[in-house]
Amino acid sequence: MQVDFHGREITVKLVYYGPALSGKTTNLQAIHQLVTAETAGRLMTLETRDDRTLFFDLLPLTFSGGKNLQVRFKLFTVPGQVMHNATRRLVLQGADGTAFIADSQKTETKANQQAFLNMRENLSENGIDPDSHPVVIQFNKRDLPGVRTDAEIDRMASKGREPVFKAVAIRGVGVIETFLGLTELTWRHLEAKHQLHEKFGLEPEEFLSTVRERLGIGRAAE
Amino acid sequence: MTAPSTEAAGFDIALGDIADLSEVVDREALRDICRSFFDLFNLSVRIYAADDTLLASVSEPAELYTYLQKFPKGRKVVSETVDQVKRTRPTDSSVLRHQTIMGIVYDVVPITYQGRPVGRFVIGPFVPAELEQVPKALVRLDPNLDRLEVRDLLMKLPRVRANTAERITSHLRGVLDLLLFSSHRAHLTSEMHVASVRESYRELAEKTSKLQHAYDRLKELDQLKSNFLATVSHELRTPLTSIIGYSEMLEANIAGELTGEQREFVETIHQKGNQLLGLISSLLDLSKLEQGVMRLTLSDADPKAVIGDLASTFLPHAMKREIAIETACEEGLPTLRVDPLRLKQILSNLAENAIKFSADGGTVRFAARYTDWEDDADGAGAVLMGSSRGAVAFDVVDTGIGMRASELEKIFDAFYQVDGSATREHGGTGLGLSIVKRLVEAHGGNISVTSTYGEGTTFTVTIPEPEE
Numbered sequence: 001m002q003v004d005f006h007g008r009e010i011t012v013k014l015v016y017y018g019p020a021l022s023g024k025t026t027n028l029q030a031i032h033q034l035v036t037a038e039t040a041g042r043l044m045t046l047e048t049r050d051d052r053t054l055f056f057d058l059l060p061l062t063f064s065g066g067k068n069l070q071v072r073f074k075l076f077t078v079p080g081q082v083m084h085n086a087t088r089r090l091v092l093q094g095a096d097g098t099a100f101i102a103d104s105q106k107t108e109t110k111a112n113q114q115a116f117l118n119m120r121e122n123l124s125e126n127g128i129d130p131d132s133h134p135v136v137i138q139f140n141k142r143d144l145p146g147v148r149t150d151a152e153i154d155r156m157a158s159k160g161r162e163p164v165f166k167a168v169a170i171r172g173v174g175v176i177e178t179f180l181g182l183t184e185l186t187w188r189h190l191e192a193k194h195q196l197h198e199k200f201g202l203e204p205e206e207f208l209s210t211v212r213e214r215l216g217i218g219r220a221a222e
Numbered sequence: 223m224t225a226p227s228t229e230a231a232g233f234d235i236a237l238g239d240i241a242d243l244s245e246v247v248d249r250e251a252l253r254d255i256c257r258s259f260f261d262l263f264n265l266s267v268r269i270y271a272a273d274d275t276l277l278a279s280v281s282e283p284a285e286l287y288t289y290l291q292k293f294p295k296g297r298k299v300v301s302e303t304v305d306q307v308k309r310t311r312p313t314d315s316s317v318l319r320h321q322t323i324m325g326i327v328y329d330v331v332p333i334t335y336q337g338r339p340v341g342r343f344v345i346g347p348f349v350p351a352e353l354e355q356v357p358k359a360l361v362r363l364d365p366n367l368d369r370l371e372v373r374d375l376l377m378k379l380p381r382v383r384a385n386t387a388e389r390i391t392s393h394l395r396g397v398l399d400l401l402l403f404s405s406h407r408a409h410l411t412s413e414m415h416v417a418s419v420r421e422s423y424r425e426l427a428e429k430t431s432k433l434q435h436a437y438d439r440l441k442e443l444d445q446l447k448s449n450f451l452a453t454v455s456h457e458l459r460t461p462l463t464s465i466i467g468y469s470e471m472l473e474a475n476i477a478g479e480l481t482g483e484q485r486e487f488v489e490t491i492h493q494k495g496n497q498l499l500g501l502i503s504s505l506l507d508l509s510k511l512e513q514g515v516m517r518l519t520l521s522d523a524d525p526k527a528v529i530g531d532l533a534s535t536f537l538p539h540a541m542k543r544e545i546a547i548e549t550a551c552e553e554g555l556p557t558l559r560v561d562p563l564r565l566k567q568i569l570s571n572l573a574e575n576a577i578k579f580s581a582d583g584g585t586v587r588f589a590a591r592y593t594d595w596e597d598d599a600d601g602a603g604a605v606l607m608g609s610s611r612g613a614v615a616f617d618v619v620d621t622g623i624g625m626r627a628s629e630l631e632k633i634f635d636a637f638y639q640v641d642g643s644a645t646r647e648h649g650g651t652g653l654g655l656s657i658v659k660r661l662v663e664a665h666g667g668n669i670s671v672t673s674t675y676g677e678g679t680t681f682t683v684t685i686p687e688p689e690e
């Protein structure tokens with residue numbers, strides 16, 4: 001997180017991590033489409049000719065925190081291909097929260113596991129404690145055959161501590177929920193660490209509901 | 223482990239932000255935009271960075287200002303205007319209109335990027351189209367002002383309608399935003415490129431140093447092993463020499479006449495003792511060679527004599543197995559500078575193998591011939607690097623069991639023997655060739671082998687002639 005007291009601005013960095021082709025870029029594209037231009041800036045993609053992420057994708061979101069305070073979210077994706085580990089580690093630098101995008105297909109189980117361990121390793125190497133770092137997990141591509149059943153995922157999710165979301169990112173399903181889940185988890189973590197409420201008069205629940213409203217999910221829908 | 227570093231000044235990979243226009247956008251490009259804007263709308267435009275640096279400007283001096291500057295109050299008003307416009311800074315994302323008493327206005331437009339102010343541009347001076355007549359305040363500046371002149375000059379300034387001004391500024395904003403976006407992307411790409419390469423390099427360097435550490439440790443262990451071997455071999459030799467000595471004395475009946483069976487046992491003790499001594503000497507040689515402390519006592523050696531000596535030594539042994547020994551030696555070979563005992567050890571080991579791995583009734587040939595000395599130089603600059611030295615090649619050729627090609631590179635490793643069953647049949651420890659190879663190298667020579675499985679083997683030891 002970066003705080004600019006002078007400019008009254010808080011910048012939060014969220015990273016979409018996961019194995020190659022699990023749908024990280026698609027998540028950002030969906031958010032970009034679903035959110036109004038007032039909130040979301042241009043989606044920047046740094047990709048190779050074959051559409052694979054080369055360095056990262058970047059989507060800036062801006063929310064008002066009241067009292068002329070601005071809260072900016074910067075959503076990054078990492079390149080999933082194994083060989084780009086140095087880049088992944090760089091992108092993960094200074095991350096405040098991470099959404100791990102898993103591919104639901106059973107054949108991808110191993111790739112998901114490896115990417116998850118790789119994420120924890122790279123967090124550690126960036127001096128971030130992976131055990132206290134806010135992480136949510138998204139099971140993407142629920143529309144495909146050969147995926148784990150909802151029941152299976154729910155059972156496994158109940159054993160873990162990370163909030164789990166199911167999504168069909170190409171249709172925008174579950175994408176906003178994942179982002180909100182991550183934002184809530186991250187914000188509470190930052191609040192506990194930096195007392196944003198005290199310093200900026202930014203009440204956490206109030207802010208989170210502003211975000212929810214701006215993303216078209218009211219309090220009632222909770 | 224150290225956290226990855228991002229040293230590029232002013233660039234924050236962690237957030238990929240830009241704080242200032244000038245960080246990413248080429249001034250030349252900004253000037254071109256201002257120029258085309260001016261050509262299109264005939265409006266002066268200036269672009270400032272967040273820190274007030276003027277990045278680009280295309281403007282035409284207003285003739286009215288030139289005229290007004292002839293009068294003290296006029297000069298004051300003009301310079302104040304220019305100053306105030308320069309100091310006008312928008313606080314949010316809306317356009318600020320700077321009004322002057324002359325009726326002239328300027329629009330100060332903030333440039334924001336990803337929700338952040340990164341600079342501003344100023345359009346003007348221009349006159350709102352709605353202005354009907356020359357403002358009184360302007361005329362009253364000085365009693366000597368020529369009203370008509372002032373009016374003409376004011377009307378010469380560009381006149382812009384309010385909604386046109388809005389369209390023009392939003393157009394320029396859009397163009398700048400696009401320019402910023404693509405520049406930012408190019409900027410991030412190149413920064414990421416450099417950072418990724420640096421990060422990969424750091425990772426690699428770290429791994430290399432770990433490997434180097436492990437390698438050093440292994441080398442240390444290897445050294446310890448050699449030391450251990452040398453000590454142990456030495457300590458074993460002393461008592462063993464006594465055992466052999468006493469068994470020799472017993473054989474010589476010094477302690478009284480032995481019965482047939484007693485003699486047989488003592489002879490076995492003597493023979494096995496000698497075998498053990500041979501093994502220990504080999505181990506000692508090997509560890510000395512590995513540590514590079516083997517000393518060579520150099521003297522002159524005549525290749526012809528060497529071959530003759532070798533043949534006569536092995537003749538009795540070969541005759542027992544009905545193996546024929548042939549020798550061939552070219553005339554006029556150069557005298558070599560070698561350690562004669564070690565050279566004999568080399569050739570004896572090869573001869574021993576040749577006989578050991580031949581069937582009864584075979585042929586073993588010892589030969590010496592003159593050959594070119596091939597240096598390591600792989601052809602690059604051979605004309606400069608190669609020497610014109612010659613060498614003597616010693617061949618030990620047999621018609622024995624031979625070896626498969628895949629074995630040839632391994633037989634020079636210590637303790638390597640081609641297969642278990644052969645070991646049992648032929649005995650030995652597999653140290654012979656490893657010592658031979660090291661001894662040859664200690665002489666600055668080299669050893670090679672060619673073999674055909676089931677047909678026979680040729681070992682060639684090449685020793686370069688002494689340098690002039």
Ligand SMILES: Nc1ncnc2c1ncn2[C@@H]1O[C@H](COP(=O)(O)OP(=O)(O)OP(=O)(O)O)[C@@H](O)[C@H]1O
Pocket residue numbers: 575576579620622623624625633638639640641644649650651652653654655656679
């Ligand atoms: N002339 C040869 N013909 C066929 N095989 C050979 C010949 N010389 C060496 N070898 C193979 O190479 C192996 C290694 O040879 P080396 O001289 O190092 O050991 P060794 O003769 O078995 O034992 P040591 O020499 O220690 O008594 C041998 O065991 C044998 O398998």
Ligand SMILES: Nc1nc2c(ncn2[C@@H]2O[C@H](COP(=O)(O)OP(=O)(O)O)[C@@H](O)[C@H]2O)c(=O)[nH]1
Pocket residue numbers: 018019020021022023024025026027053077080140141142143144167168169170171
């Ligand atoms: N069927 C299906 N395909 C998806 C879904 N999400 C992403 N994809 C596809 O998966 C591929 C890789 O997605 P991308 O976002 O580029 O993956 P990334 O490497 O994680 O950034 C693309 O062809 C997407 O269209 C989904 O929910 N269902």
Ligand SMILES: [Mg+2]
Pocket residue numbers: 024025026052053077078079080
């Ligand atoms: Mg991608």
Ligand SMILES: [Mg+2]
Pocket residue numbers: 571574575650654655
């Ligand atoms: Mg041998």
